[in-house]
């Protein structure tokens with residue numbers, strides 16, 4: 001069942017999404033050669049606490065970190081640890097926050113210095129796919145319109161869509177209906193209605209679409225070892241353009257993150 005958010009729900013979602021966006025931006029700014037993924041995760045944990053929130057990831061089915069930090073060939077759900085970021089890496093950071101009972105969810109992929117041209121193209125394409133997906137999140141369309149827009153954007157430029165992991169509705173729970181695959185046909189899935197809040201999150205590979213799970217039971221890597229990118233926004237479906245709730249245009253906070 002897809003939850004349609006009331007105006008009161010939406011106001012709470014705005015706050016949790018702004019906080020999630022501010023924490024993501026602050027953690028992304030800490031990415032530099034030499035820093036460990038554990039240090040980035042600890043900083044995120046401290047910031048989430050400063051905002052009065054909690055990480056919805058920590059303890060989720062036993063997940064051990066506040067954030068998911070996935071480097072290079074790691075696709076999603078990377079477990080932070082001793083790995084040191086190196087010049088030329090790409091680092092995907094997924095930050096969620098539960099605040100006032102509502103979840104905000106967003107992710108970005110950061111380039112560490114100058115990266116391989118093909119990898120830079122991967123980042124560009126994944127962002128373009130997210131934009132295309134958000135543009136398709138309109139009343140009158142179905143969920144599949146989002147999926148189709150992402151898939152066609154990505155595949156037209158020779159990149160591939162991860163099939164095993166999908167976007168999702170988000171609200172009181174981190175994962176609500178509907179599932180939002182990053183591939184599909186425009187006629188698939190539920191009709192979009194005002195008041196739906198959706199986490200749209202293309203996970204895109206430079207090489208093959210297949211992925212594998214590492215022995216830690218969490219970290220997902222590309223089957224061919226080529227890099228993968230991940231960008232995510234939480235959006236609100238409206239009568240007009242979808243509103244990006246995790247966009248830092250006017251924060252209600254005196255930023256605690258910077």
Ligand code: MG
Nearest residue numbers: 105199201232
């Ligand atoms: Mg998500």
